[in-house]
Amino acid sequence: MSWTERELEVAARSDELEVSSRRSDGSLRPAVTIWVVRAGDDVVIRSASGPGNGWFRRAVTSGVGRVSVGGVTRDVAFELVDDGGAHVAWHAAVDAAYHAKYDRYGARIVGSVVGPTAATATLRVHPRG
Numbered sequence: 001m002s003w004t005e006r007e008l009e010v011a012a013r014s015d016e017l018e019v020s021s022r023r024s025d026g027s028l029r030p031a032v033t034i035w036v037v038r039a040g041d042d043v044v045i046r047s048a049s050g051p052g053n054g055w056f057r058r059a060v061t062s063g064v065g066r067v068s069v070g071g072v073t074r075d076v077a078f079e080l081v082d083d084g085g086a087h088v089a090w091h092a093a094v095d096a097a098y099h100a101k102y103d104r105y106g107a108r109i110v111g112s113v114v115g116p117t118a119a120t121a122t123l124r125v126h127p128r129g
Contacts, residue, residue: 037097047121
């Protein structure tokens with residue numbers, strides 16, 4: 001399943017997304033508010049605190065959850081995208097999307113979600129159902 005163009009545009013123009021991972025019993029964990037970018041046809045989220053951040057670890061472990069952004073709510077799958085090989089150019093595009101959208105907050109803040117360290121804490125978000 002793919003994002004619609006409208007959903008991609010909503011993610012592109014919205015500053016924040018609510019992300020919840022699913023517990024093993026299927027219930028949703030409390031939502032966490034994070035930044036979101038569109039990179040091509042992908043909706044992408046990164047942990048500003050790296051891969052050890054609780055919400056990020058739980059999303060990777062469960063692999064599924066729900067996101068809400070700009071009035072759009074979707075059940076999703078989370079795909080961990082490694083930071084090497086064929087993904088180097090993709091991560092550069094994600095970095096550029098974060099810079100274009102959030103540089104107004106300053107280099108220190110944007111620096112937490114761009115670059116090689118941030119690439120290790122990157123999830124591609126896929127709609128389900």
